[in-house]
Amino acid sequence: MxxxxxxxxxxxxxHLGVEEAxxxxxxxxxxxxxxxxxxxxxxxxxxxxxxxxxxPDDAAEKIQTVKDAIEFIEKQQAAA
Amino acid sequence: MGITGPLGLGVERFWRRLVNGExxxxxxxxxxxxxxxxxxxxxVPPGTRAEGGLDLNEWIPVKEQKKMGRFIQxxxxxxxxxxEDSGWAPEDEAGRCATGVMIGSGIGGLEVxxxxxxxxxxxxxxxxxxxxxxxxxxNLASGQVSIRYGFKGPNHSAVTxxxxxxxxxxxxxxxxxxxxxxxxxxGGAEAAIxxxxxxxxxxxxxxxxxxxxxxxxxxxxxxxxRDGFVMGEGAGVVVLEEYEHAKARGAKIYAEIIGYGMSGxxxxxxxxxxxxxxxxxxxxxxxxxxxxTPDQVQYVNAHGTSTPMGDDIELSAVERLWGDxxxxxxxxxxxxxxxxxLGAAGAVEAIFSILAIRDxxxxxTLNLDEPSRPSPIDRVAKTAxxxxxxxxxxxxxxxxxxxxxxxxxxAP
Numbered sequence: 001m002x003x004x005x006x007x008x009x010x011x012x013x014x015h016l017g018v019e020e021a022x023x024x025x026x027x028x029x030x031x032x033x034x035x036x037x038x039x040x041x042x043x044x045x046x047x048x049x050x051x052x053x054x055x056p057d058d059a060a061e062k063i064q065t066v067k068d069a070i071e072f073i074e075k076q077q078a079a080a
Numbered sequence: 081m082g083i084t085g086p087l088g089l090g091v092e093r094f095w096r097r098l099v100n101g102e103x104x105x106x107x108x109x110x111x112x113x114x115x116x117x118x119x120x121x122x123x124v125p126p127g128t129r130a131e132g133g134l135d136l137n138e139w140i141p142v143k144e145q146k147k148m149g150r151f152i153q154x155x156x157x158x159x160x161x162x163x164e165d166s167g168w169a170p171e172d173e174a175g176r177c178a179t180g181v182m183i184g185s186g187i188g189g190l191e192v193x194x195x196x197x198x199x200x201x202x203x204x205x206x207x208x209x210x211x212x213x214x215x216x217x218x219n220l221a222s223g224q225v226s227i228r229y230g231f232k233g234p235n236h237s238a239v240t241x242x243x244x245x246x247x248x249x250x251x252x253x254x255x256x257x258x259x260x261x262x263x264x265x266x267g268g269a270e271a272a273i274x275x276x277x278x279x280x281x282x283x284x285x286x287x288x289x290x291x292x293x294x295x296x297x298x299x300x301x302x303x304x305x306r307d308g309f310v311m312g313e314g315a316g317v318v319v320l321e322e323y324e325h326a327k328a329r330g331a332k333i334y335a336e337i338i339g340y341g342m343s344g345x346x347x348x349x350x351x352x353x354x355x356x357x358x359x360x361x362x363x364x365x366x367x368x369x370x371x372x373t374p375d376q377v378q379y380v381n382a383h384g385t386s387t388p389m390g391d392d393i394e395l396s397a398v399e400r401l402w403g404d405x406x407x408x409x410x411x412x413x414x415x416x417x418x419x420x421x422l423g424a425a426g427a428v429e430a431i432f433s434i435l436a437i438r439d440x441x442x443x444x445t446l447n448l449d450e451p452s453r454p455s456p457i458d459r460v461a462k463t464a465x466x467x468x469x470x471x472x473x474x475x476x477x478x479x480x481x482x483x484x485x486x487x488x489x490x491a492p
Contacts, residue, residue: 016143038214049207
């Protein structure tokens with residue numbers, strides 16, 4: 001697992017209070033990890049803070065799974 | 081009934097310590113007080129539940145904690161104790177819809193407002209948490225308790241500064257009497273021990289500042305040496321229930337609410353009138369709604385905040401209303417031990433009034449070494465007194481000139 005993936009996983013565990021094992025790449029924040037719409041807003045803010053990236057609202061809406069988040073952040077980092 | 085406050089968690093422990101004359105006032109630990117003239121407060125002690133301390137992780141899932149200002153967390157813990165104690169757990173939809181919540185707060189999530197303000201000042205408005213607003217809103221104490229237990233009746237809140245607790249309990253009792261609910265979880269919560277709260281009340285010249293080195297002596301209602309109130313934090317919650325409803329399910333009944341009265345001073349934003357007629361009228365209305373006369377009340381839990389002006393004004397109002405019966409009356413200020421819990425004060429003091437009836441004990445007014453003036457009323461100086469107490473009245477008065485009194489009687 002990449003460094004970014006590890007970090008994303010850790011943030012998800014901390015913010016949603018879920019077990020690490022549940023945070024698989026396919027896991028959906030809302031359907032599998034018990035997040036509500038406000039939780040996902042906060043989660044995206046935590047990603048922005050941790051990775052120093054900006055995630056616009058329309059992009060944030062498409063980040064629904066752990067994998068979505070990792071891919072978006074890695075793309076941003078590669079572009080930077 | 082449930083309490084979270086400066087003398088710990090749990091009604092029985094809190095009451096035992098209060099009757100024993102222990103003080104819950106200590107040096108402020110949670111932030112640096114070097115720039116503030118007041119450096120002490122009545123803080124909820126950290127520790128495990130078994131020790132009577134607060135460890136949030138024992139009560140609230142970590143993920144949920146950050147969605148609540150501290151006042152909501154304290155309300156949550158007190159409500160959990162109260163609801164468990166009541167034994168009320170409606171199993172059907174009708175029961176849930178007949179159960180409401182009315183937990184107020186004087187100020188709400190002041191510490192989260194402070195943090196959010198700092199972000200904005202630093203030009204980071206986009207970093208505001210989506211949970212900032214629901215952490216700060218006063219009625220979210222009721223909202224969170226309603227969600228947690230599935231109580232779908234009236235979901236309401238009172239915000240009347242330091243009279244909040246009494247207004248919440250009194251209004252909730254009225255909602256039951258009017259048929260809006262069979263059961264109401266009612267009370268008040270406050271957690272304003274932060275720079276904004278201490279600094280703000282210091283600016284209003286309301287807090288004690290000369291006893292920073294001897295915190296336990298700082299709250300001294302009616303004493304010559306008093307110089308302002310000591311801020312406290314905590315929550316008090318009671319479960320109110322329609323009498324036949326409670327009887328039918330064999331509920332433990334501590335006491336009956338028999339009277340409630342309210343008034344406004346229409347005078348000044350922070351000071352009562354010199355003759356205390358606002359408080360007088362609230363007490364008079366409460367006794368009238370109870371259908372009793374002052375001589376039938378054996379104990380008054382005073383507002384008595386330890387401010388130079390307020391204490392004697394309230395004393396005069398009680399003396400005037402009780403007349404000749406003042407001689408047989410006991411009146412104490414438990415704020416001498418807890419500090420002033422602002423919007424939670426009326427709620428925890430309602431609980432003390434109920435326990436005074438249950439145990440026939442008037443809790444003491446600590447530090448009352450030398451009253452600033454004599455009175456025929458026994459102010460229960462320094463040591464609790466065993467007394468026959470069948471009816472008790474509790475006062476709470478708030479900024480804005482708002483006054484409320486509630487009257488309890490021994491369970492029928």
